[in-house]
Amino acid sequence: MSQDDSKTQGVDIGEFLEFYLLDSQEQIERLGAGLLQLEKEGTNISLINDLFRSAHSLKGASGTMGFTPIVALTHAAEDLLDRLRQGKMEVSMDMIDILLAVTDRVRAMLGQVEQRQDIDTEYEDLVQSMKALMSGEGLNAKSDAGTAARGSAPASSAGAAGSDNPAGAEGSEGVESSEGASFVPLDFALSPAEWDKLQNAQIMGHGTYQVDVTLAPNTLMKAVRAVMAAQRTENVGNVLKIMPSMEDLETGNYDGFSLLVISDEPPAEIREEILGVSELTEAVVHPYPAVEKLKASARGEAAQEVAATAAAVLSAPSSGREAILESSSGAAVKSQSTRTFEKTTGNQGQGGFGVRSTTPASAPATASSAGSGTNGAAAGEGNTQVHTIRVDTVRMDNLINLVGEMVITRTRLVQIGLDLKNEHRTDPLVNNLNETNVYLGRLMNDLQESVMRLRMVPIGTVFSRFPRLVRDLSRKTGKDIELVLKGEDTELDKTVVEVIGDPLMHLIRNSVDHGIESPEQRRAVGKPETGHITLDAYHEGNHIAILVTDDGAGLPLDKIRQKAVSRGMIGEREELSDRDIANLIFLPGFSTAEKVTDISGRGVGMDVVKKALNNLGGMIDIDTHRGQGTTFTIRLPLTLAIIQALLVEVGDEIYAVPLSSVLETLLVQRSDIKTVGGLPMVQLRGNTLPLISLQEKFDLPKQENPGEEVFVVVVGLGEKSIGLVVDGLRGQQEIVIKSLGELLNNLPGIAGATILGDGKVTLILDIGSLIQDLLVMRKSQ
Amino acid sequence: MAEEQLVTFGLGSEEFGVDIMLVQEIIRIPPITRVPKAPPYVEGVINLRGNVIPVVSLRKRFGMDKAEETDLSRIIVLQVQKKVFGIRVDAVTEVLRLDSGSIEPPPPVALGMDSQFIRGVGKIGERLLILLDLDHIMGGEMNHEFSA
Numbered sequence A: 001m002s003q004d005d006s007k008t009q010g011v012d013i014g015e016f017l018e019f020y021l022l023d024s025q026e027q028i029e030r031l032g033a034g035l036l037q038l039e040k041e042g043t044n045i046s047l048i049n050d051l052f053r054s055a056h057s058l059k060g061a062s063g064t065m066g067f068t069p070i071v072a073l074t075h076a077a078e079d080l081l082d083r084l085r086q087g088k089m090e091v092s093m094d095m096i097d098i099l100l101a102v103t104d105r106v107r108a109m110l111g112q113v114e115q116r117q118d119i120d121t122e123y124e125d126l127v128q129s130m131k132a133l134m135s136g137e138g139l140n141a142k143s144d145a146g147t148a149a150r151g152s153a154p155a156s157s158a159g160a161a162g163s164d165n166p167a168g169a170e171g172s173e174g175v176e177s178s179e180g181a182s183f184v185p186l187d188f189a190l191s192p193a194e195w196d197k198l199q200n201a202q203i204m205g206h207g208t209y210q211v212d213v214t215l216a217p218n219t220l221m222k223a224v225r226a227v228m229a230a231q232r233t234e235n236v237g238n239v240l241k242i243m244p245s246m247e248d249l250e251t252g253n254y255d256g257f258s259l260l261v262i263s264d265e266p267p268a269e270i271r272e273e274i275l276g277v278s279e280l281t282e283a284v285v286h287p288y289p290a291v292e293k294l295k296a297s298a299r300g301e302a303a304q305e306v307a308a309t310a311a312a313v314l315s316a317p318s319s320g321r322e323a324i325l326e327s328s329s330g331a332a333v334k335s336q337s338t339r340t341f342e343k344t345t346g347n348q349g350q351g352g353f354g355v356r357s358t359t360p361a362s363a364p365a366t367a368s369s370a371g372s373g374t375n376g377a378a379a380g381e382g383n384t385q386v387h388t389i390r391v392d393t394v395r396m397d398n399l400i401n402l403v404g405e406m407v408i409t410r411t412r413l414v415q416i417g418l419d420l421k422n423e424h425r426t427d428p429l430v431n432n433l434n435e436t437n438v439y440l441g442r443l444m445n446d447l448q449e450s451v452m453r454l455r456m457v458p459i460g461t462v463f464s465r466f467p468r469l470v471r472d473l474s475r476k477t478g479k480d481i482e483l484v485l486k487g488e489d490t491e492l493d494k495t496v497v498e499v500i501g502d503p504l505m506h507l508i509r510n511s512v513d514h515g516i517e518s519p520e521q522r523r524a525v526g527k528p529e530t531g532h533i534t535l536d537a538y539h540e541g542n543h544i545a546i547l548v549t550d551d552g553a554g555l556p557l558d559k560i561r562q563k564a565v566s567r568g569m570i571g572e573r574e575e576l577s578d579r580d581i582a583n584l585i586f587l588p589g590f591s592t593a594e595k596v597t598d599i600s601g602r603g604v605g606m607d608v609v610k611k612a613l614n615n616l617g618g619m620i621d622i623d624t625h626r627g628q629g630t631t632f633t634i635r636l637p638l639t640l641a642i643i644q645a646l647l648v649e650v651g652d653e654i655y656a657v658p659l660s661s662v663l664e665t666l667l668v669q670r671s672d673i674k675t676v677g678g679l680p681m682v683q684l685r686g687n688t689l690p691l692i693s694l695q696e697k698f699d700l701p702k703q704e705n706p707g708e709e710v711f712v713v714v715v716g717l718g719e720k721s722i723g724l725v726v727d728g729l730r731g732q733q734e735i736v737i738k739s740l741g742e743l744l745n746n747l748p749g750i751a752g753a754t755i756l757g758d759g760k761v762t763l764i765l766d767i768g769s770l771i772q773d774l775l776v777m778r779k780s781q
Numbered sequence B: 001m002a003e004e005q006l007v008t009f010g011l012g013s014e015e016f017g018v019d020i021m022l023v024q025e026i027i028r029i030p031p032i033t034r035v036p037k038a039p040p041y042v043e044g045v046i047n048l049r050g051n052v053i054p055v056v057s058l059r060k061r062f063g064m065d066k067a068e069e070t071d072l073s074r075i076i077v078l079q080v081q082k083k084v085f086g087i088r089v090d091a092v093t094e095v096l097r098l099d100s101g102s103i104e105p106p107p108p109v110a111l112g113m114d115s116q117f118i119r120g121v122g123k124i125g126e127r128l129l130i131l132l133d134l135d136h137i138m139g140g141e142m143n144h145e146f147s148a
Helices: A003-008 A014-041 A045-065 A068-085 A093-114 A124-135 A138-145 A153-161 A173-180 A192-203 A222-233 A246-251 A267-275 A291-297 A301-307 A309-315 A320-336 A362-366 A375-379 A393-423 A428-454 A466-477 A494-515 A519-524 A557-566 A578-586 A606-615 A767-780 B140-147
Strands: A207-215 A237-243 A256-263 A280-287 A456-458 A481-485 A491-493 A531-540 A543-550 A619-625 A629-637 A642-650 A653-658 A662-669 A674-676 A679-684 A687-693 A709-717 A720-726 A728-736 A750-755 A761-765 B003-011 B014-019 B023-028 B042-048 B051-057 B074-080 B083-089 B091-099 B118-124 B127-132
Touching: A014 A045, A014 A093, A014 A466, A045 A068, A068 A093, A068 A124, A093 A124, A192 A207, A192 A237, A192 A256, A207 A222, A207 A267, A222 A237, A222 A246, A222 A256, A222 A267, A222 A280, A256 A267, A267 A280, A393 A428, A428 A456, A456 A494, A466 A481, A466 A494, A491 A494, A494 A531, A494 A543, A494 A606, A494 A629, A557 A578, A578 A606, A578 A619, A606 A619, A642 A709, A642 A720, A653 A728, A662 A679, A679 A720, A687 A709, A687 A767, A709 A728, A709 A767, A720 A767, A728 A750, A761 B042, B003 B074, B003 B083, B003 B127, B014 B091, B042 B083, B074 B091, B091 B118
Parallel strands: A481 A531, A653 A761, A687 A720, B014 B127, B051 B083
Antiparallel strands: A207 A256, A207 A280, A237 A256, A456 A491, A531 A543, A543 A629, A619 A629, A642 A653, A642 A728, A662 A709, A674 A679, A679 A687, A709 A720, A750 A761, B003 B014, B003 B091, B023 B074, B042 B051, B074 B083, B118 B127
């Protein structure tokens, strides 16, 4: 169905788009990761089933939203996976390549959807190559295609094509099946008025039908589907009632719904109309019995029918074994997926019509694996609830803000308590207050920690994209490399996770390109041909350490040294430790690669990595051993919302300097400060350190009688360091970073603000911009 | 007849009014942190229950002389176009209703201050009330810069 089509259905897809995107991106990630695993493990039927299901639900959701290109791609991928699943094809490199390409393409398309653009990504080529792959075994497939239970390619493609041409090809089949199998009318829990309507319609000679609609497994937005079906049905008749209710349908786990329809059109017409909605795998139209008949049996069979589904299957006399198999397979499909399931009245009609229905592939094909499923399994579905919720980050940030505020307020409370104690030392009330304060403090700590944890996400979400990267790169370079992931559960702040990906990717590319040797070289030095890159993460106090280790050749320290000397970065005779030399690669414009490759030699050097990490308040270090490999260690603060800061005094003002950029503090005699080219400098261990006087920089009032000595805070960002001249040091403290608001954004030298224990606002210095300012001033001199 | 509800305040010898719907709260003067390199009329930032908000000195904005802080000095916290900021005034006088009919457009030569801040002049008997156009108080030029 096209986007326009869904609009004519009167359903606003906008509000579902967000949900669709989240879910689809998740499915794509799952597909990507699964494919890599599949490549390693070969034929793993449960894995293939998982992949198939991901592709299927992606296709279904995209169909509902009207994104035809995604449907086309995922549909072909689904077919391919289906062949795998049925053992008609073997897992091959080519197949994995194509399927991975599909995930890339779909990801790109989702990107376009997210940008509210039209999808213009090419996809026919991939569809064709998938078809070509499948046609390699086309002859075998045909012989099986005849059996109805198999959702072989033609049948399932017809089901999916329903999204394009509403009238499914298998039109009349479902109606026939309704006649063949037994049918027990569903109790629609009609209100008296609705009863009257039904009765009147029957008296007037209109047809009354119960339409049992089956949803494809894992269908999203079931209620929307039901609404769309109902709206379509309105074209041919009247919908009296939908069971279950919209709310139940959306929140519960139903695999179908039933419509009570009054219509003069033939059942096939109704069915066709309904099947125009995608993700509806089957609609079976039963004539709904006359009202009197229903009422008569209400206390008997029908009531029982409503109550228990397992019973329904058993009591369906002529449905026989196949129906039971069908129904239990349905249950099995559900039990394998992660969602909650609740068998309720909504899907009880199934036993009656399921036998000959042409559902797209998924349910029947799992029938074999679900053969052991029993009726008991169907009835005994547990109530496993989903244990995660998605929350808007703005709400979360607000909560964190409030907790931060409470922490500050408590600090003030403590101060008041102490002041009171000084005045009324013996008053038991004061002691009570202080004890309560201590207890409150503990609670606040716990609360703060819990709230901060809300923002924590496992770093595995970043790591998960690298196996694919390494796989692609190693194929490109002809190297044999295995990526080992460790510590994926290590949690860190969402904001950090969002930005750490690129630097890590750069390091990994670097390890693949420069670190790991070619298989021949490795063999020559007696190493196993397969190189290993290990990604590891663990907590280290308030920091997280991320290690990228390779067992490659190690850094060519002598070469690095030569190059640094030739570029004048270091003196020829300068004494440097191995570690110092290794760290030279982080200097801008440094690249030792003999040949420029498209993997790491893109002119973006390690300096970019270092800069990105420094911006996050992080550090990177190298440990390298010739012939044994290299380890890059990244240390990052767990969160960007709270940082350690050094509080400095300038006149009456207090400023906060992020501790991550503080290198050291010095006590300097005023007489030692020399002016070079109009700028103050001080000698520090043989180097000149440019100084900035915060008092001058910020136009603060001059101190009346400045002392002989001043404090200099040496701050560095990357390779540049400068000294900040301040009047005093107040010590180190954890501060919560707050924005100055858009009205005072982008002030030079100010990164933000924080609120100290006394409730006063203190500004946080932007070291990066201060250093840059100074460099600009120097150049202009 | 339509009427407006205004919060009125004094600044030197003049009396001003702002639309009450824009007023979030009125507070005593807390410690104000000076912000270097900020526009001169920005007195600094304050902590309003955990939120850092800028405070504009209306005296500076209107080119008046500096005045000592008194017991009557207040900060009126406003929310204009989703931006929260405070204006520092000498004293908050009252809350009153004013018929739209008794509001006149700003005089061409506006009381010695920049007319872009003035929306009109309200008359209550003998009293003249300068009605502020708050959109421009907090840096009209900045609005453009940051609206993108």
